[in-house]
Amino acid sequence: MTRWWLIGGGAFLGILLIASLVLAFTQDEELLPLGTAEAAVQDFLNAAETDNLEVSYGYLSEELKAACKLEDFVSDSSYRFQRIQESRVTLDKTNVVGDITFVYVKISQYYNQGPFGTSESLHSEQFALKQENGLWKFSKYPWPYNFCRSAVPVNVVPRVEPTPAPTHVPLQAPTAEPARKPAAP
Numbered sequence: 001m002t003r004w005w006l007i008g009g010g011a012f013l014g015i016l017l018i019a020s021l022v023l024a025f026t027q028d029e030e031l032l033p034l035g036t037a038e039a040a041v042q043d044f045l046n047a048a049e050t051d052n053l054e055v056s057y058g059y060l061s062e063e064l065k066a067a068c069k070l071e072d073f074v075s076d077s078s079y080r081f082q083r084i085q086e087s088r089v090t091l092d093k094t095n096v097v098g099d100i101t102f103v104y105v106k107i108s109q110y111y112n113q114g115p116f117g118t119s120e121s122l123h124s125e126q127f128a129l130k131q132e133n134g135l136w137k138f139s140k141y142p143w144p145y146n147f148c149r150s151a152v153p154v155n156v157v158p159r160v161e162p163t164p165a166p167t168h169v170p171l172q173a174p175t176a177e178p179a180r181k182p183a184a185p
Contacts, residue, residue: 018118032091036136037094037101037103037127037129037136038091038094038103039136040059040129040135040136040137041103041105041127041129041142043059044056044059044138044142045084045089047059048084048144048145049084049085053070053073053074054070056073056145057070057073057074059136059137059138059142060073060137060138060141061130061132061137061138061139062132062137063139064137064138064139064140064141064148067148068141068148072148072149073145073148075149083109083144084144086109086110086111087107087108087109087110088107088108088109088110089105089106089107089108090105090106090108091103091104091105092104092105092106092124099130099131100128100129100130100139101128101129101130101136102126102127102128102129103126103127103129104124104125104126104127105124105125105127106122106123106124107122107123107124107125107143108120108121108122109121109122109123125142125143127142127143128140
């Protein structure tokens, strides 16, 4: 009898998992307000999802474009295209620090490994954007293009040299000997 309860419970959990995946993938996407950093991230990810590499590249800042040619940016694009196809991205929060806007998202990636082998991975990503000529552009390489195969390094954050620590100079203690008077002539 217990065996049938286990089989029934396992079947119920399997059906529940499949139903939740179907529901997750069939929900309509909510369009974010135009002209916002969040909408720029959404448009970039839509371009990446449809494998529109030139549009995706267009969202890079001029500094990143100068350091990364289009050919280098799109290398391994089939792998990245597959990663975004297997993902669901939801907006988490937005923070503004100086002239950089950080958009945080949560990414659920689903992997199908057979009829009962579906697994899910959840992680967060940060997108850094700044405005250039009234348009939102990425100031660091965005997910899933987290790097560029270009040989030119880009210093997004200026390097800060550490201040040397003060050195300790020991003080000389006064001597116990009285000062000698010069000898009389």
